[in-house]
Amino acid sequence: MDQFNSKNYLIYANFLNKLAKDLTSFYYSKLNRTFKVSNKLEGKGYDPVTTSDKAFEKFIRSKIKNKFPDHQIVGEEFGHQKSKSDFTWVIDPIDGTRSFVIGNPTWSNLISLNYKGNPILGLANFPVLKKYYLNYSEKTAYVVDNGKRKKLSVNNKATFQNVKVSAAFHGSLSLDKQKKIPQILKLMQFPCSDALSYSHLAEGRVDVVIQCSNKIWDIHPIIPIIKAAGGYLSTWDNRDAVNAGNILVSPNKIIHNKFLRLLKPVSK
Structure with missing residues (x-):
């Protein structure tokens, strides 16, 4: 199987870096207001979806289509847009919809870029917390917190x-x-x-x-x-x-x- 060309990481990482900022701006300009909630599992359980989930996903899809029109997209709310491309974007427009509904600030926008089914880049953007997590390669990832960037590392002292x-x-x-x-x-x-x-x-x-x-x-x-x-x-x-x-x-x-x-x- 062909391997992803690591020289292209920066192209996609820079796109996601800008998208994180655009998503936070989009939230405060368009979505930080009253929203509607419905239950996907009516009568069988509780799996909420809001009008904001759908608005976020449409926004993300439009950004991807504009920049990478041939790529596939899989989103929680609007399904799989197929193509012959080896690249697929996987979107959770609001991860933690329950948190979003009750005003807990821990919800996020999640996006991955997959190459032949393997996630190679990931973004976790937290608009209310004004921070996002993003990897730039297989071995380098950062958190950007209120504009300040810090390299990510797990706790190497954990036992x-x-x-x-x-x-x-x-x-x-x-x-x-x-x-x-x-x-x-x-x-x-x-x-x-x-x-x-x-x-x-x-x-x-x-x-x-x-x-x-x-x-x-x-x-x-x-x-x-x-x-x-x-x-x-x-x-x-x-x-x-x-x-x-x-x-x-x-x-x-x-x-x-x-x-x-x-x-x-x-x-x-």
């Missing part, structure tokens, strides 16, 4: 004895299953806020993030950022995180393998 764990099951793990992982429950001592928790791990603020039921647009944009910061990702049953689903993220292999063992009773 199992002092690990900071952020976890959420999003209603996907029954109480009976939770009883099978008592040590995980005991270690869940830090709040989990959707993609912000993954981003905090890349920044070295937390050491392990455990989440359930991620879709590709929840995790693909995070994968290249975490890897560039030195972290490890997989599903709970140790498959490639590209598959989405139940996700484990850790700062090193030792901790990652330890948590895979702890999660094994609920990993099937």
